[in-house]
Amino acid sequence: MGRQALISVSDKTGVVEFGRALAERGWTLLSTGGTFAALQEAGVPVTAVSDVTGFPEMLDGRVKTLHPAIHGGILARREDGHLSELAAQGFGTIDLVCVNLYPFRETVARGAPFAEVIENIDIGGPAMIRSAAKNHAGVLVLVDPADYELALQDEVAPTERRRLAAKAYRHTSEYDAAITAYLEGDSDTLPTKLPSELTLNLSKVAEVRYGENPHQPGAIYRWGGAHGPVMDARVVAGKPMSFNNYADADAAWALCTELGQQEEGMVCVAVKHGNPCGVARANDVRAAWELAWDADTLSVFGGVVAVSGAVDLNAAQAMRGTFLEVLIAPDVTPEAVEWFAAKKPDLRVLIARKAEAVSVLDLRPLAGGFAVQERDTRPWDDLCPEVVTTRLPRDEEWNDLRFAWAVVKHARSNAVVLARGGVSVGLGAGAVSRIWAAERAVANAGERAHGASLASEAFFPFDDVVRLAAGAGVTAILQPGGAKRDPEVIAAANELGLSMVFTGSRHFRH
Structure with a gap:
């Protein structure tokens, strides 16, 4: 029996040309479903897998290739014992497996209902890919149309076979990770909680010249099937x-x-x-x-x-x-x-691409792993602001406090923001002490600090920021509160005629 190739792909890019090239080189092609139809329609000689197994496709196509005639032909070592066992069953070897999987991520991404998503979980495809990758010494495994040309060579080096096997296992592991994330998150392809195990299912979407600095290689990756307003911007x-x-x-x-x-x-x-x-x-x-x-x-x-x-x-x-x-x-x-x-x-x-649901998880790299947390997406409406001073904020101060609070949430700690009239007139960020952040914000604002409102992403350990702000002309302050010296801080604000609001919510950003 000559060489046999099993081809069953969802992404049919180049598959007809590839199948024709294999047939011209004497390969026997086996196929299923839509791939079989595409090859046959193009006049490429092809045999249905059901003719090899003796069983028709069943259960609405859920069972096609899960049969010893297929997996035996893929997994058999090319040695006398295994080959004799195959021959005794009337099976031949399968020397090339060209498979890519049902479009699970794409189905999820377009908002398909749960039942349709489940039907796009491939079973036979991953099984064939993994079998072929395990036996890559005797079987070429292809999951990417970019590798078709390589497979047409008379000989494929062992190093290339191993590379293709690794690529195949990466393909199936990413596929399984996307399914796991979808089922854990109900409706997304990204985790929505802190699981006991977290798989980083990343695929490169953009090359960049370098990372943060010219000596650092860099690239942009997509997590699962997610889309981002910037990553996918036009x-x-x-x-x-x-x-x-x-x-x-x-x-x-x-x-x-x-x-x-x-x-x-x-x-x-x-x-x-x-x-x-x-x-x-x-x-x-x-x-x-x-x-x-x-x-x-x-x-x-x-x-x-x-x-x-x-x-x-x-x-x-x-x-x-x-x-x-x-x-x-x-x-x-x-x-x-x-x-x-x-x-x-x-x-x-x-x-920008229109915003879509993204993972609520925020990952920070550590040596040997990641620190993982939920993203800080807490909205203003979830807060219970408490005015802790004698003087209440005026309406325009409330507006500026809310504006400054949103800005300071997005600045690196320690951070202080001054706002007036819907404009950030002073900003101090990334300081190693809160008073230094406040000094930077006040210096940045200059005369514009007069009548401004101040927000801090964390509490004041001392009353120094209050006194600095009042001296610059700030009239209202918003901060989380919760410091041991809160009474002293409140007393200073009352002494200086400021209004101060506690949110009870800290927003460190490192």
Whole structure:
């Protein structure tokens, strides 16, 4: 009996050409279902697997290849004992297995109902792939159309066979991980809790020149079947995205989205090295950009900007004089795209993908593992703010406290934000003491601190921040509370005529 190849694929890219090339080289092709039909329709000689097993496909196609004639032919070692046993049963060897699996992730991603998702869990495919990979010394296993050309060589080196086997096991392990995550999370392909075991099912989606620094290789990976507003954004102008561009754009878009959900108006967020540096709300995109830029003209230079509304030509032209790395928006008009391409050809202009459900898990790498937690997505409406001073915040102070609270949540600890009139007028982030963060925010604000409201992502261990803020003209403060010296801090606020609110919710970010 000559060489036999079993071909059964969901992704039929190049399969007819590959099957024809094998047949021309003397291979006998075995196939099932749609692949059999595609090969037969193209005039490629092919034998149905049911003709080999003597059993028809059954249970609506759930059972096709789960038979000793198939798995025996794949798993038999190419030695006399196994070959004699096969021959006694009338079975031949299967020397090439070309299989890719039912489109489980794609089915989940388009929101298919549970019953349809379950029917797209492949059983026979993974079994054949794993069998072939185990016996890769005698069987070529192909799960990727990119490897078809290699299989047409007269001889495939043992090192290549081993590489293909490893690729096959990676393929099935990622597939199983996606199924596990879906079943654990009910409706997503990502975990929604802290399981006893967590599989990182990652697939590369973008190459970048390097990581954070030129000596570090880097790439962008997708987790499971998830989609992200930045990772899957459409680049409509400018250079390819860098590693740091992705990180900063993701941070900017997250804050922009949260603020955009608070109240009406357009939001603009500028981020530099992971920290917000200029944030504003206004009636239109151009005005929001101008206010965010004016909040910190020095730091916004070379930053990443996210806006919550469509960017038109008027808004685009307002950015003429500032060097930016990335602009991301829900939409950009064709006139604005054309203007950016002509006037700012290095600026990466992105149209964000509509937000979808993502994992609630946040992973931080450690030597040998990860620290894993739920993402800090707590909304303002879940808080129970308590006014702890004699003076109550005025309406405009409440608005600025809420605005500053959202911004400070997205800044690196220790962080303090001053806001006035829907603009971040001062921001201190990444400081190793709270008073230093406050000093930086006050210095950044200058005279704009007069009448501003202050938010801190963690409590005040002393009353020094209150006294500094009052001296700069701040009139209202929001912080979690919970320090041993809270009574002293409250007393200082009352002494200085400030209003202070405790949220009871800390928001460290490291």
